[in-house]
Structures are given as C-alpha cells and as structure tokens.
Amino acid sequence: MRFVTKPDNHKTATLASQDTANALLDIATNMTKDDITDAIYRESYGNPDEKRSRVEDQLALSYYNKCAYCERLAKADIEHYRPKKKVVEDNTHNGYYWLCYEWTNLLPSCVKCNREGAKHSKFPILGIRVYTPSFLANAQLNLNHQRAENTPLLDEMPYLLHPEVDDPEAYFDFFNDPSGDGIRIRGIDAQNRGNETIGICLLNRQELRLERVENVINPFKQAAESAFAMLSIGIYDEDQFDQQIIFQLNQLMINAKNEKSTHTLLRKYIVKSHQNFSGIVLPYLSSPIQSIVLAAFKSI
Structure with a gap:
C-alpha cells in the first residue's frame, strides 16, 4: 500500500x-x-x-x-x-x-x-x-x-x-518470515489499524510474501552476486566490482521512489535506513558479500 x-x-x-x-x-x-x-x-x-x-x-x-x-x-x-x-x-x-x-x-x-x-x-x-x-x-x-x-x-x-x-508509512513495517517463507508486513501503530488492515485484506498470504522477495529482493541479489562472480574469475577488478554494487544500490533507491513500481512501501522501507536494509536484504545475499554490500549502502 x-x-x-x-x-x-x-x-x-x-x-x-x-x-x-x-x-x-x-x-x-x-x-x-x-x-x-x-x-x-x-x-x-x-x-x-x-x-x-x-x-x-x-x-x-x-x-x-x-x-x-x-x-x-x-x-x-x-x-x-x-x-x-x-x-x-x-x-x-x-x-x-x-x-x-x-x-x-x-x-x-x-x-x-x-x-x-x-x-x-x-x-x-x-x-x-x-x-x-x-x-x-x-x-x-x-x-x-x-x-x-x-x-x-x-x-x-x-x-x-x-x-x-x-499514510501507510505510519502504520507498517516489514520483516523476513522466520521460516524463510518470504517477507511479512506488520502493523506498528498503537490503534492496531495496520494489523487489522493486514487481516482484512490478507496481506500476508503466501503468494504476497514470496512475490515481495521475487520482485524487490531477487533482482538486486542476482545483480550483486553476478558482480561478485565476475570479480572472482577476474573479469572485474575491485574498483569495477565496487562500482557495480553502488550502481545496483542506486537502482534500488531509484525504484523506491518510482510510484509505478510494485510493492512501493516495502521498497521505501528497505532504503530508509541501514538497519532496515540489513534486516530485510542481507539475509538473502551470500555471506562473502554481505559486509561489502552493507558498507557500500552506508557510504551512499
């Protein structure tokens, strides 16, 4: 929303x-x-x-x-x-x-x-x-x-x-499903309107949890890990790899501002802080690049 x-x-x-x-x-x-x-x-x-x-x-x-x-x-x-x-x-x-x-x-x-x-x-x-x-x-x-x-x-x-x-940003945040089954939305307001909205419209149904990952997380994950693979086999040097990671992070931020994107609220939440980014995105990345990507996120 x-x-x-x-x-x-x-x-x-x-x-x-x-x-x-x-x-x-x-x-x-x-x-x-x-x-x-x-x-x-x-x-x-x-x-x-x-x-x-x-x-x-x-x-x-x-x-x-x-x-x-x-x-x-x-x-x-x-x-x-x-x-x-x-x-x-x-x-x-x-x-x-x-x-x-x-x-x-x-x-x-x-x-x-x-x-x-x-x-x-x-x-x-x-x-x-x-x-x-x-x-x-x-x-x-x-x-x-x-x-x-x-x-x-x-x-x-x-x-x-x-x-x-x-304004939905005042009522919701997101977290990864503990069983690994996608991304969940939850209410955060004192009047419980966020959680009631989730219940009324079934906003944590499985297809939505998985679609949030597929549409928002996976394009970034695939690009970041492809860049790391290119570094590993010598096609990229470290500067080129860093530039690719920065580019993909900027794309993530640009898409969060694009109202035509699906799951706009999740995108905005992810790029709002490094804590949000760490909690949602990093667990989907391979461990060798998690710290590199987080440092790059903090730098921009």
Missing part, C-alpha cells in the same frame, strides 16, 4: 454527470439499494483482448494498474471501500448505499484482496458508525459529507486504512 493522490478530474464523464447525481439522490432518499447499478460505478466495455472498465481505466491513472491494498499489478475489481449494501460487523447497517458512486469510495482492488475470503463487505471501525446520508436544507445530498477524508466519515476511524487518506 502507498499513499495516493487521486484527482477529482480523473472521474469518468458518467460518474460526474447530472444523470448520475439524480440517480444517487433517488437511491439515498428512498434507501433503494437495489437501484445501484454497476453500469455507473464500473462502466464495463469490451475490447479485442478482454472485458474492461472505464472506471478501472481512470483509477489506473493514480494507482498505476496496481491493487490499492497489496500493490500487485492486477486486473482490478472496482472495490467500494465502504461496502455499498451491507456491513459484516453490523447486521443493523444497510450498507453505505449513498456512497455507491462516490469517487473517494472507489478503489482498485485485486480479487485476492477484495474477495476470496478477504475484504468483501468487512468494515470494522474504532469510532462512531455513520448509518445514513447527510442532506442539505434543500433536500440535496451534502457532497462534502460523502468524501472519505471529511467528517462524519472520517470520524468513524475505520480499521481498514484508506490509501488516499492514511
């Missing part, structure tokens, strides 16, 4: 239209959840290769085709952050039906994070639950109260972190 700024002007023309505003007002006024249609919040269309979504296309501008929760490249579900028709934790809640077309409530989520035993209609909170929409004196919806970053929704204090509201 990474912090995302998603501009309002990325909304599709349909989501921004007066027809959609009128349809939403009817749903909110009459509490008619059955009138919610994916033709508006998804806008599916076909192309020669696959069925696609115009809303997904627009979300991809801010999320770079990645899942909002696990940061894998994935074909996204159009996920309602606040569930539109029911809330698992509260059977008296009718769902956040009035947010069905709200731009700040729509996120791209891979199937594994959104369905398959993960998030779906879960939405536990710390604060005060909002049960109904807010209306203005003229009976129109209060659109400011619809936005995820504003009260009263913000006052719910959801356990599930919102990548456009909450």
Whole structure:
C-alpha cells in the first residue's frame, strides 16, 4: 500500500454527470439499494483482448494498474471501500448505499484482496458508525459529507486504512518470515489499524510474501552476486566490482521512489535506513558479500 493522490478530474464523464447525481439522490432518499447499478460505478466495455472498465481505466491513472491494498499489478475489481449494501460487523447497517458512486469510495482492488475470503463487505471501525446520508436544507445530498477524508466519515476511524487518506508509512513495517517463507508486513501503530488492515485484506498470504522477495529482493541479489562472480574469475577488478554494487544500490533507491513500481512501501522501507536494509536484504545475499554490500549502502 502507498499513499495516493487521486484527482477529482480523473472521474469518468458518467460518474460526474447530472444523470448520475439524480440517480444517487433517488437511491439515498428512498434507501433503494437495489437501484445501484454497476453500469455507473464500473462502466464495463469490451475490447479485442478482454472485458474492461472505464472506471478501472481512470483509477489506473493514480494507482498505476496496481491493487490499492497489496500493490500487485492486477486486473482490478472496482472495490467500494465502504461496502455499498451491507456491513459484516453490523447486521443493523444497510450498507453505505449513498456512497455507491462516490469517487473517494472507489478503489482498485485485486480479487485476492477484495474477495476470496478477504475484504468483501468487512468494515470494522474504532469510532462512531455513520448509518445514513447527510442532506442539505434543500433536500440535496451534502457532497462534502460523502468524501472519505471529511467528517462524519472520517470520524468513524475505520480499521481498514484508506490509501488516499492514511499514510501507510505510519502504520507498517516489514520483516523476513522466520521460516524463510518470504517477507511479512506488520502493523506498528498503537490503534492496531495496520494489523487489522493486514487481516482484512490478507496481506500476508503466501503468494504476497514470496512475490515481495521475487520482485524487490531477487533482482538486486542476482545483480550483486553476478558482480561478485565476475570479480572472482577476474573479469572485474575491485574498483569495477565496487562500482557495480553502488550502481545496483542506486537502482534500488531509484525504484523506491518510482510510484509505478510494485510493492512501493516495502521498497521505501528497505532504503530508509541501514538497519532496515540489513534486516530485510542481507539475509538473502551470500555471506562473502554481505559486509561489502552493507558498507557500500552506508557510504551512499
């Protein structure tokens, strides 16, 4: 997960239209959840290769085709952050039906994070639950109260972190799985929102733990150990070897700043300090080069 700024002007023309505003007002006024249609919040269309979504296309501008929760490249579900028709934790809640077309409530989520035993209609909170929409004196919806970053929704204090509201760097760190089965993410905040988010979206499922290693660690490991092999057989001298290690470390740091990279949060964590780098990266390197690579990291 990474912090995302998603501009309002990325909304599709349909989501921004007066027809959609009128349809939403009817749903909110009459509490008619059955009138919610994916033709508006998804806008599916076909192309020669696959069925696609115009809303997904627009979300991809801010999320770079990645899942909002696990940061894998994935074909996204159009996920309602606040569930539109029911809330698992509260059977008296009718769902956040009035947010069905709200731009700040729509996120791209891979199937594994959104369905398959993960998030779906879960939405536990710390604060005060909002049960109904807010209306203005003229009976129109209060659109400011619809936005995820504003009260009263913000006052719910959801356990599930919102990548456009909450800065994930304040809620998570990483560590190597003790059994050698990849890299784990864990919550570090006092309110336990990080750990709850991990549980809701299954962010420590095996495929993710292994993919973090494959996508983030292994390219650096392979390059560093190839350089050491070249040194060992005399193709590189020590200066050339050192230059290659510095180059690969710089690439690691450049990729951590590239929002298009997968697993951005892990990349940022690794290069934030030599302690983080030592804890995550060094165990994957062969012992002869661990101290050399660490010294090079400290030097830059």
